[in-house]
Amino acid sequence: MADVLQSLAEWLRSVFIQQFDGWVLLGFCAQFLFTMRFLVQWLASERSGRSVIPVAFWFFSLGGGALLFIYAVQRHDPVFIAGQGMGLFIYTRNLWLIARERKAALSETG
Numbered sequence: 001m002a003d004v005l006q007s008l009a010e011w012l013r014s015v016f017i018q019q020f021d022g023w024v025l026l027g028f029c030a031q032f033l034f035t036m037r038f039l040v041q042w043l044a045s046e047r048s049g050r051s052v053i054p055v056a057f058w059f060f061s062l063g064g065g066a067l068l069f070i071y072a073v074q075r076h077d078p079v080f081i082a083g084q085g086m087g088l089f090i091y092t093r094n095l096w097l098i099a100r101e102r103k104a105a106l107s108e109t110g
Contacts, residue, residue: 027071034064055098062091 037060044054065087072080 023071023074026067030064030067030071032064033060034068036060037064055095058091058094058098062088062095065091 037057040056040060041053044052044057065084069081069084069088072084
C-alpha cells in the first residue's frame, strides 16, 4: 500500500508541480472562466424558478473557450482544438443572435 501511495504522490507531483508554467496557469484561468458559465446559469435559473440561459453564460463560454482553444493549440492537442473551435463558433453565433434580437426589439419600441 505504501508503494501505491508513493507512486500516486510522484504522479501528482509530476502532473501538478513539475510541469506547472505560464501555459498551465492560463489553462486553469480559462477553465475557471468556462466553469463560471455554469454557476451563472444555475444562479439565474434558481432566481427565476425555471431553466434560464443568461447572456453572461455565452460571454463566459466565449472567453473561457477562446483561452482554452489557445491553450489547446499551444499543447498541440487536436481533440481539444476541434472541440473548443466548434464551441467558439456556437458561442459567437448565439451572441450574434441575441444582439440581433435586442436590436430588433429596440427598433420596434423606438
